[in-house]
Amino acid sequence: MFNLVDPRIVALLEHRKAARASGVGQGLLGASEDADKLLRSDSMAMLTGLVLQRGMPAERVWQIPMHLRSKIGHLDPARIAQMSVEDMTTTFDSLEVRPRYPAQAAKTVVALAELVTKTFGGDGSSIWRGREVPDVIATLESLPWVGPGISHMAVQLLMDESGYAPHPSELSSLDVKADVHVVRVFYRLGIADAETRDAAVHAARHYHPEFPGLLDWPAWDVGRRFCRPKSPVCGECPLSDVCNKRDLEVKKRDTAQPIEMPVAKLQTGTGSD
Ligand code: SF4
Numbered sequence: 640m641f642n643l644v645d646p647r648i649v650a651l652l653e654h655r656k657a658a659r660a661s662g663v664g665q666g667l668l669g670a671s672e673d674a675d676k677l678l679r680s681d682s683m684a685m686l687t688g689l690v691l692q693r694g695m696p697a698e699r700v701w702q703i704p705m706h707l708r709s710k711i712g713h714l715d716p717a718r719i720a721q722m723s724v725e726d727m728t729t730t731f732d733s734l735e736v737r738p739r740y741p742a743q744a745a746k747t748v749v750a751l752a753e754l755v756t757k758t759f760g761g762d763g764s765s766i767w768r769g770r771e772v773p774d775v776i777a778t779l780e781s782l783p784w785v786g787p788g789i790s791h792m793a794v795q796l797l798m799d800e801s802g803y804a805p806h807p808s809e810l811s812s813l814d815v816k817a818d819v820h821v822v823r824v825f826y827r828l829g830i831a832d833a834e835t836r837d838a839a840v841h842a843a844r845h846y847h848p849e850f851p852g853l854l855d856w857p858a859w860d861v862g863r864r865f866c867r868p869k870s871p872v873c874g875e876c877p878l879s880d881v882c883n884k885r886d887l888e889v890k891k892r893d894t895a896q897p898i899e900m901p902v903a904k905l906q907t908g909t910g911s912d
Contacts, residue, residue, distance in 0.1 A: 647828050647881045648846045648854065654877045655857040668701040668800065677705050678800075682763030683714040683755065685801060689793040690747050690785050694739035706734040707748075716761055719752035746783045754782065767797050772809040788836075792816035795852050813852035815843045820862025821855055827866060828858075829883030 668675050668688070677684045684704035691700050708714045710730055719727075727745035731737050738744035759765040767775050772794055779790040791814045797803035815821055817839040825831035830846055831838040843851035865876040873885045 645830070645846055647830050647878070650878045650881045651828075651854050651857040651861075652847075654861065655853070657877070658857070658860060668698070671702065671705075674702045674705040677708065677714075681714055682766075682801075683716050683719075683752070684708070685797075686751055686755070686763045686766065687714070687748055689796060690751055690779065690782055690789060691738055691744050692789055692792065693784070699736055700738070702736045703731075703734065703738060703744075706736050707731075710734060716752040716755040716763065719749065720756045722749055722752075724749050743784045747785060750782050754778070764801070767794070767801070767803045772805045772812055775803075776812075787814065788816045788818070791852055792855065795855065810850040810852070811848055813850060814840050815852055815855035815858070817843075817855075818859065820866070821858040823868065824858040824862045824866050824878075827871070827882060827884040828878060 668678055678688055678701060679685070681704070687704045687707065688701045691703060693700075704714060707730070710733065711719075722730075724742070724745045727749050728742045731741035731744055755761060755763045755766070766778055770778075775794055775797075776787075776790045779785050779793055780787065794803070794805075794813055798805070817825075817836040822831070822834055822836055822839045825839045825842050826834040831842040840851070843854045847854050861876060861878055865872050865878075873879050873882070876882065876885075879885050
């Protein structure tokens with residue numbers, strides 16, 4: 640059985656597969672073994688790192704749970720839920736690695752602790768374990784300052800890093816986060832008709848409806864390593880053969896010709912693919 644897929648989508652999926660097989664994106668989340676050990680062993684640490692993914696590089700956000708625990712001596716959701724937002728803001732302000740917006744982050748994390756304590760019996764992993772994707776997304780988005788971008792990315796990270804395994808039929812509801820890298824690459828590649836978040840989300844849904852979010856990581860990786868805002872290194876870019884704006888000159892090319900690929904090859908995968 641075959642399915643017609645745009646060559647630009649094929650290139651993105653191939654880049655994801657090749658890069659992750661070679662270890663890119665499989666390393667430490669938090670730029671240190673101590674930070675990673677905590678993230679992978681403590682669901683409250685993982686959730687805190689996930690819901691604070693905004694306004695600063697991901698690897699720095701992943702270090703915040705470790706510094707928070709070092710400062711207050713625990714990551715016990717019941718005890719954090721007892722803290723005032725003001726106290727948590729002061730705590731965040733004092734950390735070696737602190738959130739870009741400490742007051743917003745404090746509100747998010749105290750609300751997360753209350754949610755875990757009151758609704759999930761104190762076990763943060765119950766937010767995702769055995770639950771369907773739309774329910775996990777709705778739970779995360781019930782937190783202040785957590786919108787669709789963070790919640791959809793969080794679900795994919797839980798799949799990659801924490802063993803969350805939703806049914807494949809649920810993956811069609813997972814969008815790209817569409818940060819600046821994804822928005823830029825989708826636009827330059829030519830699959831988004833504008834350099835906006837909405838256009839990127841729409842493009843992923845249109846070109847890879849069975850799992851739009853799977854296009855997030857490869858575009859993000861290309862954006863941060865090759866497709867820089869002012870000086871893209873098209874000659875080294877894994878998408879250069881199919882990119883509409885290679886060398887920032889729009890090729891005089893009509894629509895890309897579809898490529899026949901076995902459906903099995905297009906199936907979704909997580910960190911193992
Ligand atoms: S070929 Fe150039 S413009 Fe296109 S995605 Fe790669 S770096 Fe960006």
